[in-house]
Amino acid sequence: MNDCATKIELIEALSNDAYRIRFAVDWKAFDPGQFVMMGIPGNVVFLRRPFGIARFSNGVAEICCKVVGRGTRALSDAKVGTRIDVLGPCGRGFRFPQKEEPAILVAGGYGIGPIFGLCEALLAQGRRCILYYGARETSHLLYLDELAKIGANVKCSTEDGSHGARGMIAELLEKDLDNIEKPSLFACGPHGLSKAVAEISRRRGVPAQVSMESYMACGIGVCLGCACKDADGNFVRTCREGPVFDVRELQWDSSPL
Ligand SMILES: Cc1cc2nc3c(=O)[nH]c(=O)nc-3n(C[C@H](O)[C@H](O)[C@H](O)COP(=O)(O)OP(=O)(O)OC[C@H]3O[C@@H](n4cnc5c(N)ncnc54)[C@H](O)[C@@H]3O)c2cc1C
Ligand code: FES
The missing domain is CATH 3.40.50.80 (Nucleotide-binding domain of ferredoxin-NADP reductase (FNR) module)
Incomplete structure (x- = not known):
């Protein structure tokens, strides 16, 4: 997991409220299901926001961002060249199925x-x-x-x-x-x-x-803001033990959002 200051290389509307955002990063690979914590330095929204990684190749990553509040609005208003801070790839991604299983x-x-x-x-x-x-x-x-x-x-x-x-x-x-x-x-x-x-x-x-979706503040397992309950009633952190879980690992009645 790396923390880097980078710039937006491409921003493109995919619908009236969703955007594709591309930016250069200094990681070599990611596991599908992992996410980045992304923010604009000095923006009114102090904390970075989590976004799943949609694509990565030749040092450039892509996310798809739906505007729901102030942080995602600020990102959607950004331009090519806007400075962003990106921490990633974070968390645990999907485990691949056995070869014979579709x-x-x-x-x-x-x-x-x-x-x-x-x-x-x-x-x-x-x-x-x-x-x-x-x-x-x-x-x-x-x-x-x-x-x-x-x-x-x-x-x-x-x-x-x-x-x-x-x-x-x-x-x-x-x-x-x-x-x-x-x-x-x-x-x-x-x-x-x-x-x-x-x-x-x-x-x-x-x-x-x-x-899983949760509110995340740090994205690195420190603040416990993203905790949800596992099947035994213990707290697990969506940002560290997740965000991808086997459904049997979780308690479904007491889920986060
Ligand atoms: C692991 C992970 C991956 C994610 N991947 C993506 C992604 O690929 N693309 C994308 O567009 N969004 C993704 N999200 C959700 C995204 O992080 C939130 O929409 C964003 O943090 C909202 O920030 P805001 O400042 O715009 O909204 P706020 O002003 O903080 O909140 C506005 C509204 O959005 C709701 N909201 C805030 N945070 C979340 C959240 N984490 N999940 C659901 N609702 C929330 C609030 O309840 C409120 O109603 C992901 C979240 C997680 C935890
Ligand atoms: S977001 Fe801080 S512990 Fe998960």
């Missing part, structure tokens, strides 16, 4: 960032994977062109039915699981989606990993 990736909303990174890495290794991707409406489905370019098999749903199946992505996933042998699930998205995937995993006895 990886079933599940993304909701901006959870597509880390899941895109995982999808690209799995396909580069010649692994079988299917991506289930849900959003509220078509304009919130991001990275579709990039997914097509890397040859990903993507099944979409939107809540308004404007693209793919109508409804929640967990419903489409569960319908299809009957026809997939030895699936292994990998999810990133809002808490409701992680919880639904954990429930599907329990009901069907299918292995599943989820990337």
Whole structure:
């Protein structure tokens, strides 16, 4: 994990409230599911914010940032050349499935960032994977062109039915699981989606990993602000022991957000 002062190399709108941001870093690799803590020095928002790493190549990393508050607004207003501080890669990423197990990736909303990174890495290794991707409406489905370019098999749903199946992505996933042998699930998205995937995993006895969301202050395991409860009732830090957990490791009734 490195802490570096760098500059934005590219910033591009992906929808009316989401941006692709690229910046040079001094790390050599990342595990899909790991994240960066990123901030603009001297900005009104004192603490850096966590973002899943979507891509990394030739020393340049990419995140997808959805604007929800002051920190993400400040990042979306930044320009090419704006100075940023980036700590990363942080946390524990997804553990790859056994070769024979098809990886079933599940993304909701901006959870597509880390899941895109995982999808690209799995396909580069010649692994079988299917991506289930849900959003509220078509304009919130991001990275579709990039997914097509890397040859990903993507099944979409939107809540308004404007693209793919109508409804929640967990419903489409569960319908299809009957026809997939030895699936292994990998999810990133809002808490409701992680919880639904954990429930599907329990009901069907299918292995599943989820990337958890928590409020993070330090991102390095010191402040305990990101703690959630494990299956035995002990606190675990999302930024250190996670953000990716096997769903069986966690207590689902007392989750963070
Ligand atoms: C491991 C991890 C990876 C993440 N990856 C991404 C990513 O790839 N792209 C992306 O756009 N966002 C990602 N997030 C969420 C992102 O960090 C928050 O949206 C951001 O910190 C909000 O900062 P803000 O100052 O704009 O909002 P604030 O002003 O702090 O809050 C505005 C609103 O957002 C909610 N919020 C704040 N923090 C979070 C959070 N951590 N999770 C959910 N809701 C929150 C608050 O409850 C409030 O309603 C990730 C979070 C974690 C923990
Ligand atoms: S964010 Fe500080 S311990 Fe996890």
